[in-house]
Amino acid sequence: MIGQPLSIQGLHKTYPGNAHPVFDGFSLDVEAGSLCAIVGVSGVGKTTLLNCVAGLDHWEGGTITVGGGPVPEGAEARALYRRRRVGLAFQQPHLLPEFTVRENLRMPLLIDGDGSAEAETWIGRLLATVGLGDLGERLPGQLSGGQAARAGLARALVRRPALWLLDEPTGNLDPATAEEVFGFLLSLHAELRPTTLLVTHNPGLAGRCMRTVRLG
Numbered sequence: 001m002i003g004q005p006l007s008i009q010g011l012h013k014t015y016p017g018n019a020h021p022v023f024d025g026f027s028l029d030v031e032a033g034s035l036c037a038i039v040g041v042s043g044v045g046k047t048t049l050l051n052c053v054a055g056l057d058h059w060e061g062g063t064i065t066v067g068g069g070p071v072p073e074g075a076e077a078r079a080l081y082r083r084r085r086v087g088l089a090f091q092q093p094h095l096l097p098e099f100t101v102r103e104n105l106r107m108p109l110l111i112d113g114d115g116s117a118e119a120e121t122w123i124g125r126l127l128a129t130v131g132l133g134d135l136g137e138r139l140p141g142q143l144s145g146g147q148a149a150r151a152g153l154a155r156a157l158v159r160r161p162a163l164w165l166l167d168e169p170t171g172n173l174d175p176a177t178a179e180e181v182f183g184f185l186l187s188l189h190a191e192l193r194p195t196t197l198l199v200t201h202n203p204g205l206a207g208r209c210m211r212t213v214r215l216g
């Protein structure tokens with residue numbers, strides 16, 4: 001298992017200029033390797049929570065720790081934290097359009113200096129797990145929405161991060177395709193067991209996670 005425990009204690013977060021805090025002493029503990037759905041009405045703070053855990057946003061009070069260590073301060077340390085510990089995926093997969101699917105997965109590893117044969121084998125395994133074993137040489141523009149979403153999920157795991165932060169990764173898909181992509185998401189999670197926060201507005205999908213946390 002690559003997941004590590006996530007602990008959020010007494011989080012206080014108010015956006016500059018806003019009268020009301022998004023979080024006013026929010027706490028959450030997530031076990032290593034858990035798949036935790038984050039639900040709640042629009043504007044309650046789901047994306048803000050993910051952004052704080054990813055070190056993409058700042059907060060005024062409270063602590064967020066991963067594997068016992070705090071999310072670091074400072075832009076450089078946070079960038080390194082994201083590279084080493086966090087896999088992010090969004091509603092739009094944001095694949096690099098001029099590179100093939102396989103190259104999109106290879107890129108983060110090459111940036112880390114890993115162009116090894118093992119890395120290629122690993123990429124092949126990940127692609128197979130999300131049902132893209134035969135589509136690695138395609139460009140993102142040649143994929144369906146569901147296939148692109150699956151590639152985005154796999155790319156977010158290629159560095160084997162401790163945390164997998166997913167912000168409505170099936171949000172722009174039709175229900176049947178969302179269901180299919182969620183099946184692959186479950187396969188990836190079962191294989192690697194990253195500690196996962198999955199923001200979703202889909203109660204059916206949330207119900208199939210190991211745990212649901214409702215904000216608000």
Ligand SMILES: Nc1ncnc2c1ncn2[C@@H]1O[C@H](COP(=O)(O)OP(=O)(O)OP(=O)(O)O)[C@@H](O)[C@H]1O
Nearest residue numbers: 015016018022040041042043044045046047048049
């Ligand atoms: N950069 C920002 N500056 C000021 N306020 C913000 C900013 N980003 C978000 N907010 C506010 O913070 C609150 C939480 O926003 P957030 O995007 O986290 O909600 P959410 O639960 O993810 O919503 P949705 O389900 O619509 O995506 C909202 O009231 C929003 O208007």
